[in-house]
Amino acid sequence: MKKKALVWFRRDLRLEDNEALFACIADGLEPIPVWLGLQDGSKTGSAFKVGLHYSLMDLDAQLKEFGLSLIFCQGNCLKSLISLIQESNACAVYWNRRYSASEIDCDKNIMESLRLQGIEVKSFASQLLVEPMFLRNQSHQPYKVFTPFYKAILGKNIPTPKPNPLHGKTFQPTAINSIALDDFNLLPSIPWHKEFFSVTNFTRTDALNKIASLKQHKLEDYSGMRDIPGHDGTSLLSWALRLGVIGVKELWHALEPDSHSSVYLRQLVWREFSWHLLFHFPKTATEPLNERFKAWPYLKDKHLLKSWQQGKTGVPIVDAGMRQLWKTGYMHNRVRMICASYLTKNLNISWVDGEKWFYDTLIDADEANNVMGWQWVAGCGADAAPYFRIFNPVLQSMKFDPEGAYLLKWLPELAGLKGKALHQPWLQPDFNYPKPLVCLDTSRKMALQLYQNG
Ligand SMILES: Cc1cc2nc3c(=O)[nH]c(=O)nc-3n(C[C@H](O)[C@H](O)[C@H](O)COP(=O)(O)OP(=O)(O)OC[C@H]3O[C@@H](n4cnc5c(N)ncnc54)[C@H](O)[C@@H]3O)c2cc1C
Numbered sequence: 001m002k003k004k005a006l007v008w009f010r011r012d013l014r015l016e017d018n019e020a021l022f023a024c025i026a027d028g029l030e031p032i033p034v035w036l037g038l039q040d041g042s043k044t045g046s047a048f049k050v051g052l053h054y055s056l057m058d059l060d061a062q063l064k065e066f067g068l069s070l071i072f073c074q075g076n077c078l079k080s081l082i083s084l085i086q087e088s089n090a091c092a093v094y095w096n097r098r099y100s101a102s103e104i105d106c107d108k109n110i111m112e113s114l115r116l117q118g119i120e121v122k123s124f125a126s127q128l129l130v131e132p133m134f135l136r137n138q139s140h141q142p143y144k145v146f147t148p149f150y151k152a153i154l155g156k157n158i159p160t161p162k163p164n165p166l167h168g169k170t171f172q173p174t175a176i177n178s179i180a181l182d183d184f185n186l187l188p189s190i191p192w193h194k195e196f197f198s199v200t201n202f203t204r205t206d207a208l209n210k211i212a213s214l215k216q217h218k219l220e221d222y223s224g225m226r227d228i229p230g231h232d233g234t235s236l237l238s239w240a241l242r243l244g245v246i247g248v249k250e251l252w253h254a255l256e257p258d259s260h261s262s263v264y265l266r267q268l269v270w271r272e273f274s275w276h277l278l279f280h281f282p283k284t285a286t287e288p289l290n291e292r293f294k295a296w297p298y299l300k301d302k303h304l305l306k307s308w309q310q311g312k313t314g315v316p317i318v319d320a321g322m323r324q325l326w327k328t329g330y331m332h333n334r335v336r337m338i339c340a341s342y343l344t345k346n347l348n349i350s351w352v353d354g355e356k357w358f359y360d361t362l363i364d365a366d367e368a369n370n371v372m373g374w375q376w377v378a379g380c381g382a383d384a385a386p387y388f389r390i391f392n393p394v395l396q397s398m399k400f401d402p403e404g405a406y407l408l409k410w411l412p413e414l415a416g417l418k419g420k421a422l423h424q425p426w427l428q429p430d431f432n433y434p435k436p437l438v439c440l441d442t443s444r445k446m447a448l449q450l451y452q453n454g
Contacts, residue, residue, distance in 0.1 A: 004174065005029040005092040006084055009070070010040060010103075010244075012096045012126050013059045014204060017161035017247025019124035020094040025165035027122075032088055032174055033063055036081070037074040037184060041106030042098070043367050045360040047329040048242070050193040053186035054202035055243045060181070062204065067171040071178040078110050085119060087176050093119065096126035099275050100367050101282035129158050129248055129272050132279035142280035144289075144382040149276065150269045161250040196329045196363055200239055207240035211254055214264070219255070223263040229321075229332035230405030235264070236330070238364035241271065248272075274372035277382050285371055286352060288380035296380075297450065298350035307437055308343050309357050311410075314436035316423060317397035318342045320410035327410075329363035334400055340377040341391035346443040348450070351378035387451050390444050397423040 005024050012018050024031045035056055038044055044052065060070040073080035081093060093114060098107060111121045125131050135152055136142065143149035187193065200206050214235045218225075225233030240246045248268060255261040281289055288294060307313055311322035321335035331339070336358075343354045351374040358374070359365045375381025379389075401407055404422045407414055413433065414422055425433040 002030045003028070004032055004088055004090045005094055006081065006088070006090045007031045007033050008081070008093060008095040009033060009035050009059065010042065010095065011098055011242075012244035012247070013055045014245055014247060015059075015062055015164040015166055017126065017250035018096070018164075019126040019162060020096045020122070022162035022165045023122060023124055024092075024094045025169075027092075029092065030171060030174075031068065031094075031166075032071060032084070032090055032176065033059075033068055034071045034073065034080075034084060036077045037072075039075065040077050041103040042100065043102070043359070043365075045362065045365040046188060047193070047196070047361050047363045048359075048365040049186040050188070050196055050329065051200075051202045051239050051243055051363045053181065053184070055245050056181055058203040058205075058245075063166075066166040066169055067173060068166070069173060069178070071176050072181055072184070074179055074183065077106065078113055081110065081114065082117070084176065088174055091120065093121045095121075095123055097123045097131070098127060099132060099279045101285070126247060126249075127244070128275055129153060129252060129268070130156050132276045135276060143273070143276060146270070146273055146383045149273050150266060153269050153272060158249055158252055158256075161247055161253055193329065195327045199236055199328050199330045199363065202239065202243070202245070202363075204245050207237060207246045210235055210237050210240070211246070211251065215255065215258065219258055219260040219264060222260065226263070227334045227400055229335050230401050230403070230409065234333065238366070238369075239330075242364045242366045270372075271366075271369055273382075274366075274368035277372060278368040281382075284375065284381070285367065288351075288375060288378070289382050290380045290384070292454065293378070293380035296350070296454065297348075298344075299348045301347070301349065304347045304437060305343075305349055305353055305357075307434075308339070308347065308349070308354075312434050313342065313347075314426065314434040315342065315393050315440070316407050316411055316414060316425065316433075317393050317401065319434075320407050323410045325358070325361050329361065331362070332406070334396070335406070336373060337377055338391055338393050338396050340374055342393055344374075344378040345390045345447045346393075346438055346440060348443070348447065351375060351380070388448060390447060392440065392444070394423050394440065 007021050007024050015021060021031060063070055114121050130153060137148060218233060225231050241248060252268060255264060277284060311319040313319055318339050321331050321339045325331040340354055343349050344351050355370055355374040359370055372381055376384045379385055379387030407422060414425060417425055417428060421428045425431050426436055
């Protein structure tokens with residue numbers, strides 16, 4: 001009988017560009033694919049769990065084409081692995097490495113415990129273009145500035161992604177107890193997520209279609225159109241990269257030969273940079289990288305925070321973004337920056353509160369990208385926008401959504417307003433729209449004052 005090994009899927013819900021799965025087959029072992037629930041050291045938000053549910057379902061369906069099934073277990077991951085090994089007679093466990101502090105701890109403990117019991121564990125690099133431990137600047141320090149980091153990545157030979165190793169093979173199902181995916185209750189009890197499907201259905205096929213559409217239609221204009229929230233000009237692949245439905249090396253190599261792809265590939269390097277930072281500076285998950293902001297006098301104002309969360313600030317571009325987020329689990333990058341700037345600078349509420357809300361409501365909620373995005377806007381992170389550069393949400397709105405296509409999509413109640421009034425309805429005294437929570441000009445001046453005194 002052929003020897004078997006467990007392949008533990010985590011941030012890599014795919015068969016292509018999956019180093020652990022590839023190595024298992026290359027080692028002559030029959031894979032037993034497993035998913036062990038949410039106690040695996042990673043941080044999950046409510047919207048993200050929706051995508052997780054559907055992507056796991058899709059992965060299971062892909063495995064079934066080869067006679068395999070995804071085995072689901074709940075509870076302590078180490079205990080689950082040990083009991084699965086006993087049940088299946090597997091001789092080893094294969095997984096791809098992860099890079100947040102809690103994930104590293106989890107994997108290290110499990111690896112040590114299994115090895116003590118004589119079980120072989122093999123781990124691989126599949127989440128990033130280059131693993132963070134292999135990148136240092138000329139002073140042998142972790143990078144804190146993006147451009148040299150970007151150049152360093154471009155100087156690396158990005159390994160070619162591995163093909164699906166199951167192709168051409170058929171396996172006999174292994175009789176192992178599995179609970180049902182529904183038992184994890186990943187979906188919300190009220191159908192909050194209906195409109196998430198306007199962004200994606202969380203399948204590999206959708207991710208591949210989005211890559212094809214990127215190559216055929218979007219890449220050429222990407223640098224000009226990626227900032228226009230009313231235009232479908234970005235790839236909408238962030239959920240797929242977060243769940244690992246596609247691999248970043250796979251995406252990189254799919255686009256690399258195209259002369260239009262450099263601006264897009266640069267964005268993938270921002271993702272890479274954020275993981276580099278979180279790996280080398282794990283405290284930044286909750287603390288600013290720049291010490292100056294540690295004791296910043298942020299307000300604890302539940303009313304202001306709630307109004308922002310509900311898209312009722314009175315500033316249309318902020319409200320539109322927050323409503324897009326709540327309805328679809330997604331928000332355009334330009335608007336993420338505007339909403340984050342408004343919360344941290346105009347309302348003087350901590351980026352930590354904003355980060356938490358985004359993390360819970362984004363389908364692409366990613367520990368590293370989210371923290372870096374928030375710290376960048378708040379001015380307290382690596383290579384961040386200087387604190388004193390405060391977005392004016394009205395000017396941003398006029399510049400990037402001049403005709404109000406985005407505003408009117410998410411705030412149909414603004415129909416009837418035109419020109420400047422669309423971006424600042426308070427100019428129309430009788431118009432029925434929430435009055436601004438704070439005066440933009442005064443709050444901006446107060447933020448600058450705080451900065452000068454701090
Ligand atoms: C406050 C704030 C919070 C954010 N939170 C997240 C988050 O939780 N998860 C997340 O994936 N992205 C986050 N981002 C980055 C960015 O907004 C999203 O990656 C992007 O909007 C996703 O849409 P897309 O796939 O169409 O992007 P595209 O423009 O098509 O970009 C392609 C890919 O590059 C990566 N990327 C693009 N921009 C950035 C960036 N600024 N930083 C890091 N990676 C980037 C993403 O993986 C993205 O899918 C955040 C940005 C800000 C300002």
